[in-house]
Amino acid sequence: MPARSAPDPARRNERSRRAILAAALELLGETGYADLTVEAIAARAGVGKQTIYRWWAGKGAVILDALAEGAADAPELPDTGDVEADLRAVVRATVAELADPALSATTRALTIETLSDDALAEQVRDRLLRPHLDTVVVRLRAGQDAGQIRADVDPAQAVELLFGPLYHRWLLRTGPLTEGYADGVTDLALAALRP
Amino acid sequence: MPARSAPDPARRNERSRRAILAAALELLGETGYADLTVEAIAARAGVGKQTIYRWWAGKGAVILDALAEGAADAPELPDTGDVEADLRAVVRATVAELADPALSATTRALTIETLSDDALAEQVRDRLLRPHLDTVVVRLRAGQDAGQIRADVDPAQAVELLFGPLYHRWLLRTGPLTEGYADGVTDLALAALRP
Amino acid sequence: MPARSAPDPARRNERSRRAILAAALELLGETGYADLTVEAIAARAGVGKQTIYRWWAGKGAVILDALAEGAADAPELPDTGDVEADLRAVVRATVAELADPALSATTRALTIETLSDDALAEQVRDRLLRPHLDTVVVRLRAGQDAGQIRADVDPAQAVELLFGPLYHRWLLRTGPLTEGYADGVTDLALAALRP
Amino acid sequence: MPARSAPDPARRNERSRRAILAAALELLGETGYADLTVEAIAARAGVGKQTIYRWWAGKGAVILDALAEGAADAPELPDTGDVEADLRAVVRATVAELADPALSATTRALTIETLSDDALAEQVRDRLLRPHLDTVVVRLRAGQDAGQIRADVDPAQAVELLFGPLYHRWLLRTGPLTEGYADGVTDLALAALRP
DNA sequence: AAATAAGCGAGACGGTACGTCACGTCTTACA
DNA sequence: TGTAAGACGTGACGTACCGTCTCGCTTATTT
Structure with a gap:
């Protein structure tokens, strides 16, 4: 049985998703991880809390996604021969x-x-x-x-x-x-x- | 001047101190660090919350003390010559x-x-x-x-x-x-x- | 000008209307008026929430209609002469x-x-x-x-x-x-x- | 078994109790009963929500107490003989x-x-x-x-x-x-x- | 018959308030 | 004065519904 009728990713609002990840990164820089709250992320992103809880399990999952988004650009180690x-x-x-x-x-x-x-x-x-x-x-x-x-x-x-x-x-x-x-x-x- | 008339360690209740550290270790094992609460430690130890806050800065300080207590017995690395x-x-x-x-x-x-x-x-x-x-x-x-x-x-x-x-x-x-x-x-x- | 281009009653879905009123009455009996929600009525009726808000102002209006529907049959007080x-x-x-x-x-x-x-x-x-x-x-x-x-x-x-x-x-x-x-x-x- | 270790009325803060009842009456007059919220009462009274939930079951119980307080002064019906x-x-x-x-x-x-x-x-x-x-x-x-x-x-x-x-x-x-x-x-x- | 447009189910959205939890401080009564 | 107990103001938690909105899909005209 589905835990709570899983939301449909196709209907997800991309604008909100981005705003949430951006807000999470901003707040991570401003207040540090321990003082980060889901409530603050929602407020900063101009988003309802439920929209965060609908797509993520908690603040940990949000910042993970936010950081993974940024890490998408692989750093590519150079090979000089030495x-x-x-x-x-x-x-x-x-x-x-x-x-x-x-x-x-x-x-x-x-x-x-x-x-x-x-x-x-x-x-x-x-x-x-x-x-x-x-x-x-x-x-x-x-x-x-x-x-x-x-x-x-x-x-x-x-x-x-x-x-x-x-x-x-x-x-x-x-x-x-x-x-x-x-x-x-x-x-x-x-x-x-x-x- | 002391910030808040520092408590007198001489009058400290050793029985409570031990109960708090023991309770902290028990709960650490049972619920994990993230879900550990000062409230639960106080309840388990049969102690007022204030007694914890009087002597420690928070849950981190308590479990640190609790673990340090246990680690007092140095493990002593043997020297076999090899x-x-x-x-x-x-x-x-x-x-x-x-x-x-x-x-x-x-x-x-x-x-x-x-x-x-x-x-x-x-x-x-x-x-x-x-x-x-x-x-x-x-x-x-x-x-x-x-x-x-x-x-x-x-x-x-x-x-x-x-x-x-x-x-x-x-x-x-x-x-x-x-x-x-x-x-x-x-x-x-x-x-x-x-x- | 109409506030929001009023819906056309001629195209209204009678099946949905009835399902909503029936669901409202059922839930009124099951949970009582205070705990009745538009969301629950919609779910029970198998209807989108918007379909309720399109035709009614809120849960009060819905149950009013639902009860009025049932009360249509006038009870007719008898006149025995006494x-x-x-x-x-x-x-x-x-x-x-x-x-x-x-x-x-x-x-x-x-x-x-x-x-x-x-x-x-x-x-x-x-x-x-x-x-x-x-x-x-x-x-x-x-x-x-x-x-x-x-x-x-x-x-x-x-x-x-x-x-x-x-x-x-x-x-x-x-x-x-x-x-x-x-x-x-x-x-x-x-x-x-x-x- | 007590539901949740009932609070001790002897230690209740009379100042908070009065502030809550006063705030409830004020807000009842300002916003009406339906729009009254526990959150607003707590804010107006300068009190934590928990202090309301500790002593009352909900907003209904609060305004009941508030009104009962005011009704303590019995109106005394006069007896003119007629x-x-x-x-x-x-x-x-x-x-x-x-x-x-x-x-x-x-x-x-x-x-x-x-x-x-x-x-x-x-x-x-x-x-x-x-x-x-x-x-x-x-x-x-x-x-x-x-x-x-x-x-x-x-x-x-x-x-x-x-x-x-x-x-x-x-x-x-x-x-x-x-x-x-x-x-x-x-x-x-x-x-x-x-x- | 095809095109157009409305109602529809579904449900995501920004919000507000819910009732609970734990925080760290304060107060009381006891030892 | 240290303590057990626990009430307090605070603020975040995760949930429930609100009323609005946006999707495809189905119907039912209107061209």
């Missing part, structure tokens, strides 16, 4: 993003959501993180083909070796997130990944 | 804990706290995580002295290389948390850490 | 109707309507109550002609003398609505109406 | 009140409530109407003792004979509520009540 330089660049970029409170607000919000709701966690992983991490996996495979990376290493595991320490430090605030730190992590990881 | 075996053991243990929903509830709650409140984040880091991670740092230093670990590596960074991937996979649910996985991470990290 | 017996009969019948919760639901709904909306009140009075009361007025006039009722009494006022006490007791629940009570009221009123 | 004059006076006063939209708003609201909620109906009857009607009963009994009223008439029934027609005309709007009408009703009723 895998070490390419990895160093992406690690530096990631560290820079985590170090900037404004930019990492997104990641912060999603992580909280991820920890509180298993269903959303899958969505976050598949729609937001996977696409990003997969570009690195692709680059690592190319490096393996070029003989610059050990062939016996699982690229997915190698990605975690590169990014894991970054998120660990960011989450636990165990140290500064500087460019020098980024290079240190890259060097250490490469020591393990080089043939 | 640093690789010792690291493998601690990585396996950590993976096992993260894989168990009941045990990782603690880590989940702390991580949310860490992401939501900077002031509490410091407390979490210093009172709960540092003691745990420091035991590994100590073991790595001993390994360096014994020539089993590269001397030019910062032990703190090495710890992140070991645990970062674990938390990354746990947070992002990018793969299974098995013993085989634990050993894979250990092997890869050791490839970077060996002289 | 005005006292005839009045006694109609008072007894009215008391019996008010005493029966199912039958008096109609009166209850109409009374609420009467109290809440002046425009509808007129409709209620003229379309539903007047026809009923007028039959008694007619009978009283005949009684006056026959010399059984004081000629100097306004029949309309006499009707109120007979039915007013009934509604008063029904509204205010100041006592039981029994046949004995009905006869008591009739006796007392006749004491005033007899020449 | 029962006909006294009754004429009270009937005139009642007609005047019903004829004034502002004054009869109270009665209108209560009547709607009475028709929708049996539990409140009893309260309305016992706390508001009985005290008023009983003063007339008392006067009628004195009239019976003085031989001005038939001794075989139930005073309660006589009261209904006097007031029933008034409420009937007011409810059904079957005619004007003038002083002349009041006297007509009194005359007719007295024709039945005189020995």
